[in-house]
Amino acid sequence: MAAKGSPEEALLIGVGGDHQLVESDQLAPAAVVVVREEVKKQLWLAGPLVAGALLQNVIQMISVMFVGHLGELPLAGASMASSFASVTGLSLLLETSVLSISLNTAAFVWMIPFGLGSAISTRVSNELGAGRPRAARLAVRVVVFMAVSEGLVIGLVLVCVRYIWGHAYSDEEEVVTYVAKMMLVIAVSNFFDGIQCVLSGVARGCGWQKIGVCVNLGAYYLVGIPSAYLIAFILHVGGMGLWLGIICGLLVQVLLLMAITLCTNWDKEAANAKDRVFGSSLPSDLAT
Template sequence: MSSWRKQVCEETKKQLWLAGPMVFVSVFQYSIIIISLIFVGHLDKLLLAAVSLATSFVNVTGFSVMLGMASALDTFCGQSFGAKQYHMLGIHMQRAMIILTIVSIPIAIIWANTRSILILVGQDPEIAAEASTYTRFMLPSLFAYGLLQCLRRFFQTQNIVFPLMWTSGITTLLHVIICWIMVVKFGLGSKGAAVANSVSYWFNVTILSLVVKFSPSCSKTWTGFSKEALHKLRTFVKLAIPSAVMVCLETWTFEVMVFLSGLLPNPKLETSVLSICLSTATLVWMIPFGFSGAGSIRVSNELGAGHPWNARLAVRIVLVLAIIEGILIGTVIILVRNIWGYAYSNDVEVVKYIATMLPILAASNFLDGLQCVLSGIARGCGWQKIGAYVNLGSYYLVGIPTAVVFAFVLHIGVKGLWLGIVCALIVQVCSLMIITFRTDWEQEANKATDRVYNSATPESSS
């Protein structure tokens, strides 16, 4: 019993040690776009509307795709590190960088035609034109963002998280200065904010690349550029595509909710309330996302090392941590429900509406934390294809149709839209929970071993 308790304590410490810095990394990287939005928002309402629309557009068409495809490295790098095939982490990262750079080219073409696309879907021409300008100046950041996500996975899968934290922190502080210079000092408006984003992302990529090159902690995992990275690209793509689908299906759902809120009676109020709820949900979601990363790392490392029972223990502990976190954060949300709205608006009607929404938000946050952690476990095991099917069924067969019924048939408004999200999360959590607890972990460890050696070339294996 004492040995079992010791294992539990050690595993808990490992996960908390990983999750803490990862929360800060997520917050810092998310802050880049928000800081730019704040600077532009103080200039003009038109610019604020345009940049908000452009931000949504680039997230849907570009950043979510890059994030999803890069998450395939959670499986490849994590399991290779556990199997002590350290040099393969550098190879996998190079493969990912090649593929993501290639994928960025058609996305860049889409971004270059933002104005036409936005007008085609019914957006105001003036806002669409300004949003298009912002998006075009964001083009360099698209390529940087893909490389940044690859570097992030390279570090975190080998349990190196503090360099990620301090480089992200430095980048965020620098971004405030760059934004002030570009937007305020030079008076470049939204163009300056977009350029600041690109500069900050490339700065982060550069400084992390230098850490990879010169840090002793990466000496085993980075052995330089290799032609080996040009081989087995199809193996990476086969996992990267369902990884992207898994992430995008979930991300796009919330954009659909924003669109639907604009069709409700009193759309200004409903859209404002939904935007505040989404902003709040994204903020608190950063915490379980940190645990998700920790769970993914621990599960993939243990499976790669051939330790199925340790992987199962890691799964159980990260789920317990997610439940505790969800209860604590949910309690805080409910306690501040009557005053939280004042952080966004002085309109009493908006504040009262937010107060009625936050208990529902607390419930969705609890469920979202669980699904976030379960999705991390799925990435660690290489279940991205299964996760994509689960997300498709949860959000598009259950969530969105239910939201439409609640909001437009039962006339519950934004509450109905958010209840649709809650229904989707319930289905998603139950599905992933059943899959997780019915898993044969010895078989998963064998699959991990096969994946590690099948993704290597014969020269590398020898």
């Protein structure tokens, strides 16, 4: 054993202590670089998807804007042709007009989380297939953070423009006022929908299609639609009640998917992905 204060002890301290400090100092910058690269990869995948979806959706949004300035009745007719309001039995022109604008707006802002969900589906499936479970887990964490950030930013924008957004669709003051109220609901809906989109993308990338079907069935058909009917027609909240009911189903879906994702064993998922690849029943010439 080396004596106290001996050169050997100093050398051991230098190796065991200073080296660990150097590693800890280098760990944080390295983690930042890894996360930054992951964000770039997901934006590279999601960007074209978001742009294409936005361009496709803008055409319908602009057409509804034009129709709205012809009056409340034409706007209601356009709504019944482009949304589910036509099958709810809701016959009031104001409710139908505002639902048209709300659905149009929600579909427009939904394109961003839609792109993120498609991107994370590709990233997770690629990383699991390559046998990199830690990279897949990092990708999930990054995309959830991106979805939460997007939901907060878009929600803030929707709240800030709620008193002027309705004027783009209609000159009717009653419609504009109702749209301002609905924008708050849309902001909340978009926040949870963004998280739902990326978690659903994770489920697709992991091959949890059956689990996803069960979650969607339970969340929307057992919770969402009954809640929408209760709030809109029993409690007489109207069109906003339909939206609040769907948000209830959306919240259940987010909680279930989040619980499943948090409990995931990524090493096991990578092994399952490997088994699916090598256990494919396709002939080798078709598989290649």
